Amino acid sequence: MSTMYEVLPGPEHFLPPAAASMGVRLPDPGQAHIHGKIVNEDEAMEVAARQFLSAKVPTIFPGPLVLWAWNEKAAKKATAIRHLYETIKESVTPSQQAMLIPMPDYRPKYPKINPEIEINPNHPNLTIWHNKIDACMFVGVHCHQANLSLKIIRGGTYCYTIAMCAQAGHEDAMVSFRDATADKIMKLADWVKKLKGSVEPPKD
Amino acid sequence: MATQSLVGTKNRAGQVVEDPWKMMHEAERTPCFFTGSEVIKEAIRRANCDVMIAYPITPQSEAAALIGELFAEGFIGDYFRGESEFAVMSQCAGAAFGGARVFTTTAGPGTMRAMENFPMWAGARLPIQMIVTCRGINSPLSIQPDTLEISYLLNTGMLVWHAETAQDFYDWILKGYMVSEEPDVHLPLALCCDGFFVTHTKDVVNLTPADMCLPPYDPYRSPVPCMDMECPPVRMMRDPFVMKSNYISYATHASWQQEVWAAIERSRKHAIRWLDGLIEVDRPDAEILIVSSGTAVSQGREAQALLEEDGIEVGIVKIKTLRPWPGDEIREATKKAKHIIVPEFNVTGWLAKEIRATIDDGDRVFAGPHVCGGMTMPPEVIAADLKKHLGLKSESLAGRGS
Numbered sequence: 041m042s043t044m045y046e047v048l049p050g051p052e053h054f055l056p057p058a059a060a061s062m063g064v065r066l067p068d069p070g071q072a073h074i075h076g077k078i079v080n081e082d083e084a085m086e087v088a089a090r091q092f093l094s095a096k097v098p099t100i101f102p103g104p105l106v107l108w109a110w111n112e113k114a115a116k117k118a119t120a121i122r123h124l125y126e127t128i129k130e131s132v133t134p135s136q137q138a139m140l141i142p143m144p145d146y147r148p149k150y151p152k153i154n155p156e157i158e159i160n161p162n163h164p165n166l167t168i169w170h171n172k173i174d175a176c177m178f179v180g181v182h183c184h185q186a187n188l189s190l191k192i193i194r195g196g197t198y199c200y201t202i203a204m205c206a207q208a209g210h211e212d213a214m215v216s217f218r219d220a221t222a223d224k225i226m227k228l229a230d231w232v233k234k235l236k237g238s239v240e241p242p243k244d
Numbered sequence: 245m246a247t248q249s250l251v252g253t254k255n256r257a258g259q260v261v262e263d264p265w266k267m268m269h270e271a272e273r274t275p276c277f278f279t280g281s282e283v284i285k286e287a288i289r290r291a292n293c294d295v296m297i298a299y300p301i302t303p304q305s306e307a308a309a310l311i312g313e314l315f316a317e318g319f320i321g322d323y324f325r326g327e328s329e330f331a332v333m334s335q336c337a338g339a340a341f342g343g344a345r346v347f348t349t350t351a352g353p354g355t356m357r358a359m360e361n362f363p364m365w366a367g368a369r370l371p372i373q374m375i376v377t378c379r380g381i382n383s384p385l386s387i388q389p390d391t392l393e394i395s396y397l398l399n400t401g402m403l404v405w406h407a408e409t410a411q412d413f414y415d416w417i418l419k420g421y422m423v424s425e426e427p428d429v430h431l432p433l434a435l436c437c438d439g440f441f442v443t444h445t446k447d448v449v450n451l452t453p454a455d456m457c458l459p460p461y462d463p464y465r466s467p468v469p470c471m472d473m474e475c476p477p478v479r480m481m482r483d484p485f486v487m488k489s490n491y492i493s494y495a496t497h498a499s500w501q502q503e504v505w506a507a508i509e510r511s512r513k514h515a516i517r518w519l520d521g522l523i524e525v526d527r528p529d530a531e532i533l534i535v536s537s538g539t540a541v542s543q544g545r546e547a548q549a550l551l552e553e554d555g556i557e558v559g560i561v562k563i564k565t566l567r568p569w570p571g572d573e574i575r576e577a578t579k580k581a582k583h584i585i586v587p588e589f590n591v592t593g594w595l596a597k598e599i600r601a602t603i604d605d606g607d608r609v610f611a612g613p614h615v616c617g618g619m620t621m622p623p624e625v626i627a628a629d630l631k632k633h634l635g636l637k638s639e640s641l642a643g644r645g646s
Contacts, residue, residue, distance in 0.1 A: 055495070055498050057502065058502040058503060058505065058506035058509075059506070060506035060507075060509040060510055061502065061505055061506055061509055065513065066428055066510060066513070104469070146469070148493075148496070162492065162493075162496040163492045163495075163496065182466070182467055182468055182469055183427055183428065183467035184369055184430075184467035184468045184503060185467075185468070187467075187499075187503045187506065188496065188499045188500055188503055191499045191502060191503075192495055192496070192499050195495070207427040207428060207465060207467070208426070208427055208428035208510075209428075211506070212506075
């Protein structure tokens, strides 16, 4: 299927389609995608860093794969994620509020989650709406649950989504990296540091 | 990846784990004269399978029994018979949830009896491989070849491939695991063939070395957590969030379904690489094309030769995968065709309907000939129907002694 579909911030539709079903293809190793278009990874790094720096509430959503030190790689990634969060926090203006909100598990919770402290893949929009999050990055979330969330977010919020995926990437994010490692996360932090001061902060 | 690091090590049966691409494309092949059922056994011997669960139903019983021999020889981690096809497919799910590479076989009424499990497998993202040796499903009972059951599988969320020959079968069983276990796909595969025509016919099949096997399944690359009883999809089944009557539950379930179908789309890239395209085209410039899947393609080839003797040039399009559906490929392959003939071994002509819905000017599709209930499809019938469709004279094949 040839594609004209662009993966853009919503709110898109009552039920937005899966980007893969609209012809968006995942990048190959060494590549990334921006809005569904395959690009080289550095280009996506810059766009992701700019999104963090220009958002009112830039937020990282770490998932279960990096929240527990179940292997050495996970522990290293967690350290890198903390470093990225600290870098964003140091790089934004006082009017911006960087957040780090975990997705600790995937259990649907009723009557509802506490959006102050967590995000859930079954209703991620609640956390985004509550905290007025306008740019976010998923990392360490199992691919199925990340895609579930990313479509719901695109459907009902205006949040700009970034996926730092350890596997093949996510078409349903606006920017997606694949084969994520601790080094790749640190590289994104370097991009944030590099662009600090050169990106216009959000207007009130 | 973890699987790469295991290349060169030995599995439980003493086979050497090989890079799968090298094993399938570069390893020396040995020609063997086998039935389709024996070919299934030989593919599974090299598939590094953890679990096979069996239940007898013709025409897959022989393959299921032969795989029991593999278990006795140490090539399969576990092997047992379920209480019914429904039980088998549920047990397959249990094994796959636990992180095992799972294989099973079924046919006809067995497929239908187990049907509830297939969308569950897909929704739970379990890359189970199921061989479907198609046969009649309706009353009165028929154990003979008939592909109607494939049409029921098309909307389950499974990958559905349709093998033409025993060689396809051998290669696609092994390649099927490589595609279906990709983390961006991670879906069950229904690998179908026409029962008896493939399973009980002997053919020369080129086999890879028996001392080589695929890398083991790595459940840590799964897009869902492996056997976490507190999380979907496992928790989903004991405490379904979709049972809650609110918008959030519905939206979650909708997004979940979309994700399954997105995964089928993602399999396209991998299937194209492993199967060398989703379709195969012979004589793409012909104005008349026979387009089909399974052994109807083989009969189409014979009809092509007959028609050539009469000076009628016919091309062949072999459809390898039904899910993912090769829509772009079929549109491209048929763009010059004036007549598209779709022979099928089923009463409804489901493949012709899919093709008609895919291409511009669907009136070019001639849905036929159809045979079913175990009837053979002589190439003379395809040739005669095609001539009749073109308004040419052809001999009647139905009469006796004429």
